[in-house]
Amino acid sequence: MAIRKTAGYAWNLISLIGIILALTATGLIIAFAAFEMITGIDHPYLGLMTYFLFPGMLIFGLVLVPIGAYRVRTQRRKAVLEGMLSLDEEIPKFPRLDLNDPNRRRMFIFFILASFVFVVVVALASIKGFEFTESTTFCGEVCHTVMEPEHTAWRNSPHAKVKCVECHVGPGAAWYVKAKISGMRQLYAVAFNTYPTPIHTPIENLRPARETCEHCHWPEKFYAGRQKLFYHFAPNEQNSPRKVDMLIHIGSNPKSPTSSGIHWHIGKEVRFIANDKKRLDIPYVVVKEKDGSLVEYMSTDKTLTKDEIAKAEKRLMDCTDCHNRPTHIYHSPDEEMDLNFVSNRIDRNLPFMKKVAVEILNRPYKTKEEAFATITKDIPAYYAKNYPKVAQEKGAAINQAVEQVKDIYSRNFFPKMKVQWNTYPNHIGHFYTPGCFRCHDGKHKTATGKVISKDCKICHDMLGQVQENIPAGKDVREFVHPVDIGDELYKTNCSECHSAAVHEAPAEGKHASNKKH
Template sequence: MAENETNQEDQTTTGGDSKTYRGPWGHIVRGMWRTPLGMFGMVLTTISITLMIVGVIVEILGIVHNPYVGIITFMVLPGGMIMGLSIIPLAAWIRRRQYHKYGIVKEHLQINLSDHKHRSFIVGFIILTIVNITVLVLVGYEGYHFTDSPYFCGMVCHDVMAPEYTAYQRSPHVKVACVECHIGSGASWFVQAKISGLRQVMAVVADNYSRPIPAPVEHLRPARDTCETCHWPDKFHGKKIKIFNHFTNDDQINPEVNEMALHIGGHNPQTGDFEGIHWHVSKDVEVSYLAVDKKRTQLARVRVKRPDGTEEEFIKEDIEVPEDEELEWRIMDCIDCHNRPTHVYDMPDEVVDFGLLSKKINPEIEGIREDSLIALQREYTSREEAESQIGEHLLDLQKLRSGEQVQKYEEDIRKASEYLVESYLNNVWPKMNVLWGTYSGHLGHQYYDENGFGCFRCHDEEHISESGNYIPMDCDQCHDEPE
């Protein structure tokens, strides 16, 4: 129908009447919306723009909390708008090429400012362009912040990032955006991050990412570029008191308390020297190491450059350096100790001991520590299963001990199960193979025996230099001697 109509009109206009004579511009403008393709472009553009504006308002006012609103607003709709905008001139151009079909005059295009039609066309064109550009810039700006937000990182790939996002939400860094540690500032890291981000998104779509996500992160930006925008080594001085409470299955009431002053050091304001734990990252000090495994727990060589200019290399003979592999020396930075600055996972005994200390688990209940540990560490196939079964298991284990006790403490056992379920959900994702202890910390030496994590990777008195020095293990070098 529409085709017929235009044909007829075109025939009459080419008739020579100067008033209705449309000229080449007229045909182009008509081509934009009189052809199905042009129509499609216009509709697509209009719908995209309208929805984008709605989406931006929803995002800014925080009306809906759903990452898909953001994805559609900031990633899908701008694509639709740009596509629509490019289709419109394409449609006009195609129509003009078919001039013989529509009887279009093949004149050169001219802009005649004294013609009021041309003028209003140009003014309209400029206004529409300004509106379009404004909307695109606004959406681009908001979208840039959106893709950089922890919300995006954590929620968009919610299955994949759930462990990290959950741990992050109860860490001291919850107000620090993911990108501040994972990307940092500067254009080249930004580009690298977006490229690797794209690769990661593809891996998620193709469902071939590793479970668990491997740690350490191989190409994490050197911590000195990121952490040191907020924390700097000169600032560390003095000691930090830390208290560790441990219960045993035999004594659930009185914890063994280790109150310890950690020599966090770094800068000594009195002498101006660098010392203590943060000595490794202080000015003019460089510690580097050669690890033979991806986890960076087997350190075959350690090199140190001291502020006085001396250098020394310590070698651990037990660890063989494979000759066929190209291994890289790594300069030690914050992450080699603070590998869990924000994705902090607990160990089962820490969780249970904290429960006893805070009385979320009533320590009066006989055997509750042992039973809690068993219930927590059973293998559950999913988080849902754990949620529904931890309580039952705990109850069963308690019943084996004494039916009377179960009756007496029924309410307390239920409260304990709730706490255990919450702790489990904070730490374990069977689908991602993130289990108890999958991600261990290097900060002290509590997990040295099991996995080789922590300070004793180097401070084991087995890394020995040519002159017979070794990296020391004296307790009081790092903290006051425990009592």
């Protein structure tokens, strides 16, 4: 009875349920947070419960306490006024705080202490909840199926230690609010299964790269050039090594008046019109000169009228128009096999290893499990049938190759989301997609005949090349194709042979072929 008297109007079912919920939620928040700190386990659903579900449960419980008390007090006061209930004293319209009353004093002290504890717990949960929503765990793993391709690609990229929000949101409250509003739409799409498969790119209204990328990548400190070795292996019995040694003209300090090289583009004000959302078809480019004059380049294949140019959106070129997949990078089976040979994760002495693996990876599979089963079965079966001695002597190497090929599939093919390595075009280079040749095609001209050149040496110089059709020790200064294709080397874009169309996601049951000489 003493407890009931002390509790006063809060002694009712609704308020008691609220108190139990609040106390339980507080205990769970403390317990789960302590578990996370002690064990170091960073699980997305653990975070959702600790920083969203339980704090919500706590607040809901706290709201129920005054609701229940107010309901009881209102009912009693109404009964007294109507003469249905007689009390020693009148119930006033508003509550009185009389600290001389021992019961009310104890209730007041309890309320102050409980409020302090609850405020501290909710405040800490809110701070940790904010941090959790900024984490890659939240961005990439909460909506597991939807974000699995992009999260997997991020995890294996050069930016794997950079949080999603540093590029997709950046600093400042305004962009944080925009991101959370956008996140609500995404949450609805996931909850009601209305999201597209694959997810559409590029992201509309993405924050300009100058406000995100350049916090780490400092244009004023760019190197003028960079030597790069490209390792390839032929799809023949010997998996013959090939190597291309190039000097890439990056261009130092693109913002200087004498800038040149690839990064010249971000030092100038360059705008363009794209006919498609993926920005693969660019019929118009305009460059603003130092004196403010505009130099317009029009594609001779797809001319636009003055009215169409005036009405069209002219995008200001920035880093992401070339580096459009700086983090979410998928590699073709060809590239993956080359990397595995170079790193010795797959034994290059296994005959036709590259050709066999690439062919198996590019088959159509409905599920990842089906792909894994085929890889596990067909690679050993190939060697057992065609190279029984190799199968016997190099069984361990074949098994290791099987595991690596399965790993290649898991990083670059996602049947549930209809995503594979060439679903999203990568504009860097020009091997599998038009890339640089979207503008540097020799067909974009000014009215006076000035052309956006297709000359390879604008961007890179050949320092050397190793290939089975090049005599050992020969000094190579021009690119030599593995197969003599004559003038087509300069007339045809690389991507026209080396990749199937990437404008649309491949239809179910059809995987784009990976053509390579």
